[in-house]
Amino acid sequence: MKPDDFTIFANISLISWGLSGIIMSILFFREVFADKKHKFWVIVAHFLAISGLISIIIFVVELWLLLDRPPMRTLGETRLWYSIFLVLVSYLVYLKWKYKALFVSGIMFGVLFLLINMLHPEALNKNLPPALQSAWFIPHVVVYMIAYALLGMSWLVAIFGLLPYFRKQWKGRETVIADNLVYIGFGFLTLGLVFGALWAKEAWGNYWTWDPKETWAMITWFAYMLYIHYRFRHNKNKITALLILFFAFILLIICWLGMQYLSVGANSVHTY
Amino acid sequence: MKKEKRPFWVFPWGYRESFAVVITVAISGFALSFILQKEVSAPTWPNNIITGVILVAAILLFHIFFPKHSFVKWLSGSYAAISSISFYLFLIILMGFIPQNSNNSLEILNGSGLSHITSSHIFLFAQIYMFLVLGLVTLRRLERFSTRNIFFFLNHFGLWLTLFAAGMGSSDIKRFTMEINKNEPSFQGINSKGESSGDLGLALQLEEFSIEHYSPKAFIINAKTGDIMSENQIFSLEKNAKGNLGEWQIAVKDFIEYGIGMGEKFHAVYDIGAAPAAYVEAKHSSGNIVEGWISCGSFRFPGNFLELSEEKLLIMAEPEAKSYLSKIKIYTKEGEVYLADLSVGRPVSINGWKIYQISYDESKGKWSEISIVELVKDPWLWLVYAGLIMLIAGAVYLIITGSRTKNSEL
Numbered sequence: 220m221k222p223d224d225f226t227i228f229a230n231i232s233l234i235s236w237g238l239s240g241i242i243m244s245i246l247f248f249r250e251v252f253a254d255k256k257h258k259f260w261v262i263v264a265h266f267l268a269i270s271g272l273i274s275i276i277i278f279v280v281e282l283w284l285l286l287d288r289p290p291m292r293t294l295g296e297t298r299l300w301y302s303i304f305l306v307l308v309s310y311l312v313y314l315k316w317k318y319k320a321l322f323v324s325g326i327m328f329g330v331l332f333l334l335i336n337m338l339h340p341e342a343l344n345k346n347l348p349p350a351l352q353s354a355w356f357i358p359h360v361v362v363y364m365i366a367y368a369l370l371g372m373s374w375l376v377a378i379f380g381l382l383p384y385f386r387k388q389w390k391g392r393e394t395v396i397a398d399n400l401v402y403i404g405f406g407f408l409t410l411g412l413v414f415g416a417l418w419a420k421e422a423w424g425n426y427w428t429w430d431p432k433e434t435w436a437m438i439t440w441f442a443y444m445l446y447i448h449y450r451f452r453h454n455k456n457k458i459t460a461l462l463i464l465f466f467a468f469i470l471l472i473i474c475w476l477g478m479q480y481l482s483v484g485a486n487s488v489h490t491y
Numbered sequence: 492m493k494k495e496k497r498p499f500w501v502f503p504w505g506y507r508e509s510f511a512v513v514i515t516v517a518i519s520g521f522a523l524s525f526i527l528q529k530e531v532s533a534p535t536w537p538n539n540i541i542t543g544v545i546l547v548a549a550i551l552l553f554h555i556f557f558p559k560h561s562f563v564k565w566l567s568g569s570y571a572a573i574s575s576i577s578f579y580l581f582l583i584i585l586m587g588f589i590p591q592n593s594n595n596s597l598e599i600l601n602g603s604g605l606s607h608i609t610s611s612h613i614f615l616f617a618q619i620y621m622f623l624v625l626g627l628v629t630l631r632r633l634e635r636f637s638t639r640n641i642f643f644f645l646n647h648f649g650l651w652l653t654l655f656a657a658g659m660g661s662s663d664i665k666r667f668t669m670e671i672n673k674n675e676p677s678f679q680g681i682n683s684k685g686e687s688s689g690d691l692g693l694a695l696q697l698e699e700f701s702i703e704h705y706s707p708k709a710f711i712i713n714a715k716t717g718d719i720m721s722e723n724q725i726f727s728l729e730k731n732a733k734g735n736l737g738e739w740q741i742a743v744k745d746f747i748e749y750g751i752g753m754g755e756k757f758h759a760v761y762d763i764g765a766a767p768a769a770y771v772e773a774k775h776s777s778g779n780i781v782e783g784w785i786s787c788g789s790f791r792f793p794g795n796f797l798e799l800s801e802e803k804l805l806i807m808a809e810p811e812a813k814s815y816l817s818k819i820k821i822y823t824k825e826g827e828v829y830l831a832d833l834s835v836g837r838p839v840s841i842n843g844w845k846i847y848q849i850s851y852d853e854s855k856g857k858w859s860e861i862s863i864v865e866l867v868k869d870p871w872l873w874l875v876y877a878g879l880i881m882l883i884a885g886a887v888y889l890i891i892t893g894s895r896t897k898n899s900e901l
Binding site for chain 2: 341342344349352353398399401403409413422431435444452
């Protein structure tokens with residue numbers, strides 16, 4: 220199959236998610252301002268979110284078959300995974316906490332990342348260098364993308380907490396969701412870090428070399444560690460916690476997307 | 492209720508004291524680096540084990556004899572933990588922005604140790620502080636047994652053990668690269684400073700080197716500058732391949748995996764230095780057709796390109812390696828001989844050494860007569876792995892349970 224034949228699945232996801240997000244945001248505003256509930260449209264939004272997920276999974280499977288290697292080699296390919304996990308996480312968070320605003324922003328970021336990929340298609344390079352042909356490759360990338368999605372959601376939670384705080388009408392609901400997202404996200408972050416170390420030992424003979432990417436992964440890890448310990452100590456002072464959370468994600472973004480703009484990043488063995 | 496303000500340095504210590512400690516330690520670290528003008532190297536055997544024992548003894552002594560002392564309570568508490576994490580975070584953020592171990596660092600960065608943070612006094616102090624805090628909090632939690640504390644132990648002691656074993660063991664890691672060939676066994680490698688390894692207790696000889704390549708790719712380049720003009724497009728040169736590059740429609744009419752050019756034509760010849768060659772037809776959108784042989788050539792034979800227009804050339808890039816493998820013979824001091832297959836990501840263990848496939852003579856590619864391997868010995872590795880496995884278990888627990896904060900606290 221040629222990419223032209225299955226790009227349709229990515230388009231379907233893009234449209235379904237976009238519609239799902241729009242419906243949800245309309246419902247959100249109607250609930251807030253008119254206090255009305257619309258059961259039917261909620262179901263439609265659910266249906267669209269799920270069909271978008273199924274469709275994008277078909278797309279990834281087709282891409283994987285076409286490339287004949289895991290589609291995880293390039294930055295663009297990680298964006299694809301990120302959009303999947305972001306939508307999945309925001310959907311699960313919505314199911315648990317019924318937090319519509321979070322669902323809408325999560326799904327919209329998913330749409331944004333998918334859109335970036337579709338507007339800047341990468342060349343379909345089938346080559347996979349020998350060092351990447353490892354059993355650790357897939358788990359390393361996947362757990363990182365899950366962690367990034369969870370922590371990205373926690374960043375949105377932090378913003379949703381900080382905004383009403385500055386308008387002096389905050390109820391403090393956000394930190395509960397943030398704590399859960401960060402604990403789980405931190406767990407995945409730890410797995411990613413450790414898998415990376417084990418992989419590096421098998422492929423290059425070193426488990427840790429302070430490669431710039433490793434340094435930044437460590438920075439990210441410690442930043443979220445700081446949040447967890449701060450929250451443990453100060454259950455009441457939520458605003459500082461949310462600020463830590465906000466800045467921790469900025470560090471994560473530097474680690475993930477910003478390396479190529481840093482002078483130290485030039486010598487990294489990581490392409491993303 | 493307003494709390495009465497506690498005077499500075501009176502127990503129990505809080506943030507002020509914790510960060511005052513960290514800042515004092517940081518300043519002394521910088522000062523020491525400036526005065527001594529020396530890098531800190533990790534203690535070598537047996538000094539590392541002595542340092543390790545002293546450190547562990549200090550933690551145990553604090554815990555056993557002064558468990559109620561306010562200083563020990565502070566050191567195993569959240570304030571110290573948060574200050575320790577912040578200290579460490581601060582240093583690695585500096586590392587994230589300041590290029591490390593580069594030759595053209597500013598004087599001020601070299602003097603303060605900021606250009607080589609992991610071997611500076613300040614980093615050493617941050618490590619010791621973290622060892623103390625992590626060690627004491629682990630012991631304190633161990634006294635109260637519960638499932639949750641098991642995972643607290645795994646997360647905290649796992650990190651302690653990983654950092655400890657990696658730090659103490661770093662000077663015991665031996666690492667040598669060795670170039671091996673078919674003619675005779677190699678006995679010695681060289682380290683990163685170019686020093687010879689001396690007798691390693693084993694010798695390696697290359698039996699056979701094989702390499703598999705991906706299909707070579709075609710690019711359009713600027714004839715004057717050599718810049719690739721078809722950057723975001725990939726065209727793999729294979730038999731009967733068709734596709735587009737820029738404004739050109741490319742079709743492969745003939746493909747030779749091992750060929751040598753003679754005059755205008757390439758012939759299939761399997762000889763040292765033979766390189767892939769393709770006969771391609773390029774059709775411009777205006778209808779103009781150009782055809783001819785292209786080849787990336789090799790160290791022995793010249794390649795060929797196709798002139799599409801005055802400023803555009805169609806070239807074949809050297810094929811990228813898909814996998815490479817060295818069949819090697821290992822001779823040990825005891826007179827044993829082993830045969831092993833070595834490839835990237837699949838090291839071979841023998842007599843405490845791990846042997847890695849690193850590289851080959853890349854200018855010769857398939858025809859490389861040597862293989863470059865690395866021998867690594869890390870006697871502390873099992874301890875590092877023990878720590879990492881604890882971290883994995885702790886992480887899985889975090890993922891399953893999430894946070895303790897529940898909706899009821901809303």
